[in-house]
Amino acid sequence: MDGFAKSIGGGGPNVPAGSHPAGGSQAAAGGGATQRTQYPYVTGTSVIALKYKDGVIMACDTGASYGSTLRYKSVERIKAVGKHSIIGASGEYSDFQEILRYLDELTLSDHMWDDGNSLGPKEIHNYLTRVMYNRRNKFDPLWNSLVIGGVKKGPKGDEKYLGMVNMIGTHFEENHVATGFGNHLAIPILRAEWHEDMTFEEAVKLVEKCLLVLLYRDRSSINKFQIAKITTEGSTIYPPYSLKTYWGFTHFENPAQGAVGSW
């Protein structure tokens, strides 16, 4: 659903005839049914994340598409939240910015309590689940799939947490998650090759493996990625970099070699 923005020749997203301008309609007078549907306009593609020895690692590309046009190429889709978590989003970028505003308000009022406790990833995940589900029930969803990861000291020591919530409010916690196309292309690799207590280097290698497959096979991904990690020391969002692709297969050079003139 996310990143599958409709498009027409000419690049912009396809807004069906008779629809309301961006946002939603007002309630009809006299108790008529309110319909506030939305269409995603500027969308980000997959986010992948996994737990490793010291915490959680999350990665995504830095592109945002406007329908079938690659409109923005330096978008940060992973942000730190409070001291203990990072959040990554795919789907409508403006809704992600709105969610970040909600989280700012949340972390600010939590800080003002000044009680020595701060919100951990589990609490942030739960808060976002409520927000997403309630918006969905009002037919006005925030068109995102969110990945929340973090580490916080708990009764059993440092507890790593990784969870996902999507635009209809489906939420779960797992050792490795992916959104959008990552569900089809990255999850099979993660299920086969993830194991407990990977080192940071191993985790980055596994994540890069998945990002490369997504680069080859997802049309809305670009070759500019950001990796972020969160450990007990805090969050780090690394500067963007690109991966090396390989196109040198002999079969790519001359596909019609076996039959000159075939199509």
Added chain:
Amino acid sequence: MTGSMDLPAKGGFDFDLCRRNNMLEKNGLKLPGFLKTGTTIVGLVFQDGVVLGADTRATEGPIVADKNCEKIHFMAPNIYCCGAGTAADTEAVTDMVSSQLQLHRYATGRESRVITALTLLKSHLFRYQGHVSAALVLGGVDCTGPHLHTVYPHGSTDTLPFATMGSGSLAAMSVFESRFKEGLTREEGIELVSDAIRAGIFNDLGSGSNVDVCVITKGKTEYLRNHQLPNPRTYASSKGFSFTKGQTEVLSTKIIPLKQKVEVAEGGDAMEE
């Protein structure tokens, strides 16, 4: 019948039976649902030839209709074809092209070439404009070397070093994209194909059961049916089932001797021929 029993179609589209089907449907006939294979099929080129792989689940909507069907079809002794999409379509189209290839072998006296099969398939599928829902991975080794192609239901083809089709194609493609390299050995090729099919089996609901593999090299083809069985029955009695006499309670018995109902005519006339 109108007088339209004219010359047989020389090409172009032949949709006569669609009119008949529409008429029957309008008169209340409920058409049977079609069996889709909901599949993972893959192929790759290794140093000595090609390896094809497929899962073995055939689905009819949400139900598994056949737990162990064969999706790798014979085209020629040196050419095999995996099929995804509607099971009847893949069976029929591969059978048809296989027969055409055999006739061609008799006419030319030579081993069939993979591009011959490819051209026959794509021409047929294009004629039917995508209504023949067959997505195929065609592979083989002929005098010009190893070849691997994919054929789409509308008739377009690709020539690739590694290919996946079906509902599980993304899961299998993620395995290929991360681990394929040129010049694999036979064992590496079979292992990579099996891993790709297993990724489809375990991550895609439309694929399941077992892994079939087919290795084609110059002069030799090995069809490894059920090469891997990663989904065994969890609880199965090792002794099997025994049905001893007296185990099932007999409630009532009724014997009707049929001899009395059959009339045997003595010395009658010989049968009409």
